[in-house]
Amino acid sequence: MSGGKDRWVKRAQVTGSTYLMMRRLLKMSAGRRDRLISVLSPFVLLAIWELSARLGMIDTRFFPAPITILHTLIGLMDSGVLWTHTWASLQRLFWGFLLGGIPALVLGIIMGLSRPVRAAIDPIIAATYPIPKSAILPLILLVFGLGEASKIVMVAIGMFYPICINSVAGVLEINKIYLDVGKNFQASRWQMFRTIALPGALPFIMSGIKLGVGMGLILIAIAEMIGAKSGLGFMIWDAWEILSVDTMYVGLIMIAVIGYLFSLFLTEVERWIIPWKVER
Amino acid sequence: MTEPVKIRIKNLTKEFHTKDKVFTAIDDVSLDIAPGTFFMIVGPSGCGKTTLLRILAGLEKPTGGSIEIDQSDCTRPCNSMVFQGDSIFPWMTVWDNAAYGLAMRNVPKGEIKEVVGHYLERTGLTRFARAYPHQLSGGMKQRVSIARAFANDPEVLLMDEPFSALDEQNKTLLQEELLRIWDETKKTVLFITHSVDEAVTLGDKIMVMTSHPGRTKALIDVPFERPRGVLELRARPEYGELVYKIWGYLREEVQHAKADAECAGGKS
Numbered sequence: 001m002s003g004g005k006d007r008w009v010k011r012a013q014v015t016g017s018t019y020l021m022m023r024r025l026l027k028m029s030a031g032r033r034d035r036l037i038s039v040l041s042p043f044v045l046l047a048i049w050e051l052s053a054r055l056g057m058i059d060t061r062f063f064p065a066p067i068t069i070l071h072t073l074i075g076l077m078d079s080g081v082l083w084t085h086t087w088a089s090l091q092r093l094f095w096g097f098l099l100g101g102i103p104a105l106v107l108g109i110i111m112g113l114s115r116p117v118r119a120a121i122d123p124i125i126a127a128t129y130p131i132p133k134s135a136i137l138p139l140i141l142l143v144f145g146l147g148e149a150s151k152i153v154m155v156a157i158g159m160f161y162p163i164c165i166n167s168v169a170g171v172l173e174i175n176k177i178y179l180d181v182g183k184n185f186q187a188s189r190w191q192m193f194r195t196i197a198l199p200g201a202l203p204f205i206m207s208g209i210k211l212g213v214g215m216g217l218i219l220i221a222i223a224e225m226i227g228a229k230s231g232l233g234f235m236i237w238d239a240w241e242i243l244s245v246d247t248m249y250v251g252l253i254m255i256a257v258i259g260y261l262f263s264l265f266l267t268e269v270e271r272w273i274i275p276w277k278v279e280r
Numbered sequence: 281m282t283e284p285v286k287i288r289i290k291n292l293t294k295e296f297h298t299k300d301k302v303f304t305a306i307d308d309v310s311l312d313i314a315p316g317t318f319f320m321i322v323g324p325s326g327c328g329k330t331t332l333l334r335i336l337a338g339l340e341k342p343t344g345g346s347i348e349i350d351q352s353d354c355t356r357p358c359n360s361m362v363f364q365g366d367s368i369f370p371w372m373t374v375w376d377n378a379a380y381g382l383a384m385r386n387v388p389k390g391e392i393k394e395v396v397g398h399y400l401e402r403t404g405l406t407r408f409a410r411a412y413p414h415q416l417s418g419g420m421k422q423r424v425s426i427a428r429a430f431a432n433d434p435e436v437l438l439m440d441e442p443f444s445a446l447d448e449q450n451k452t453l454l455q456e457e458l459l460r461i462w463d464e465t466k467k468t469v470l471f472i473t474h475s476v477d478e479a480v481t482l483g484d485k486i487m488v489m490t491s492h493p494g495r496t497k498a499l500i501d502v503p504f505e506r507p508r509g510v511l512e513l514r515a516r517p518e519y520g521e522l523v524y525k526i527w528g529y530l531r532e533e534v535q536h537a538k539a540d541a542e543c544a545g546g547k548s
């Protein structure tokens with residue numbers, strides 16, 4: 001039992017390690033000077049970029065000057081094109097989360113609570129998890145066609161693994177004494193799920209969701225590049241085909257901004273639904 | 281003429297089967313406990329006290345023998361346990377923790393409010409009803425655990441070293457509180473402790489267990505009247521005599537346990 005538990009926790013840690021590294025990097029800037037440096041450094045980089053573009057030191061066909069990109073960005077905002085694509089991607093992310101994330105959460109908790117279910121599903125997850133999700137895109141297109149469904153399914157698959165794996169690990173990490181308390185106080189199966197397994201695993205589940213959203217963003221961009229008529233991925237791909245490099249950069253920036261806003265949002269959600277978590 | 285019995289334990293045996301051997305934790309324990317008894321169990325560490333309580337709580341199956349708890353009132357839960365160590369849910373407020381048993385049994389809201397309010401008051405936690413466990417001290421957490429068990433109003437209370445992690449002042453305070461709450465309800469209590477003082481202070485009857493495997497070494501009646509004051513009791517000469525007598529039983533067993541441990545340590 002304990003060996004199995006370790007495996008799940010390790011798996012969750014592997015999926016979480018990249019994320020944690022980012023967190024740590026951000027945390028190291030605790031000192032005021034460090035914070036200043038980290039605020040300034042992107043601007044310095046942008047300034048160098050701008051300067052070298054103007055002085056013709058870099059090829060502006062590949063690296064257009066930041067101010068040019070900004071102009072394009074404003075233009076795309078004004079015309080509403082940017083919002084149309086952003087909205088299309090966000091909708092797919094949302095449906096992908098509902099379709100992949102929620103079942104992953106429920107399945108993960110059930111696997112954590114029930115040893116037979118875990119024994120049955122663990123090998124399937126262990127075998128399919130390492131497959132690069134982008135590699136199944138052709139198969140997904142074949143099965144679900146070029147329409148909305150294939151995009152949503154891609155996001156769903158990307159969200160499924162980190163959320164499921166983290167939910168299992170989260171339940172297995174719950175101190176056994178709490179489950180004994182539940183039994184001793186005659187909690188039914190559903191009550192065990194609702195009052196112990198779900199809240200107990202919530203910290204792990206939340207980091208699974210954060211990872212899942214990151215994965216979803218990667219996959220939606222890839223999926224929209226093939227056979228889509230909308231979305232940020234499509235916008236980038238379309239810009240490439242007409243060699244509108246500025247627009248490509250706008251797409252990249254928008255994806256980065258969405259990712260950043262989601263992480264802020266989820267951290268806020270976490271604070272709200274896990275009020276017992278000790279601030280560190 | 282037979283005396284009424286609340287808990288009947290008959291030839292109870294518990295073996296744990298690990299990979300390479302069978303470990304007997306409890307060996308042929310038989311006990312009758314009368315209703316309303318404050319029953320204390322003392323014994324060296326690892327002698328099977330927790331195991332015995334977990335079997336009574338239905339969390340562990342006995343290997344042999346039987347247990348019976350006489351359930352006079354079917355609407356009340358059979359038993360509630362105060363667990364050894366930290367067992368209150370970190371994700372629930374003090375109030376929700378104390379209300380847990382009642383909520384699981386779908387007791388009407390109004391009744392929960394009344395009962396939980398009462399026990400939080402008795403345990404001095406009213407002001408902390410909305411706090412989360414990480415905002416409490418160790419002693420306060422232990423009180424929540426006690427309030428949770430009492431609020432559930434079980435036929436039998438099982439308490440597994442509830443005060444062992446506390447400092448001396450807190451322990452004495454909580455012992456007094458526990459006696460006060462118990463005097464209101466006169467429940468049958470099974471209370472595990474490794475402190476002889478605590479056993480004599482709280483109990484009506486004390487069972488001393490042998491170290492590995494756990495058997496009944498001695499059953500001692502505590503003659504002190506109730507209600508008791510913890511400190512007054514400790515000042516009396518009879519108290520000291522009883523403590524001394526029980527220590528006599530226990531000393532041999534603790535030495536056995538130590539010898540066992542050294543022997544096992546030497547081999548590996």
Ligand SMILES: Nc1ncnc2c1ncn2[C@@H]1O[C@H](COP(=O)(O)OP(=O)(O)OP(=O)(O)O)[C@@H](O)[C@H]1O
Pocket residue numbers: 296297298303305323324325326327328329330331332364474
């Ligand atoms: N699940 C288990 N598997 C194997 N052995 C166990 C298990 N649970 C308990 N034991 C063993 O049974 C013996 C009795 O354990 P128990 O927890 O009942 O001791 P205890 O009297 O409560 O000790 P303490 O005073 O330290 O709490 C111990 O030697 C322990 O190693």
Ligand SMILES: [Mg+2]
Pocket residue numbers: 329330331364440
């Ligand atoms: Mg114990």
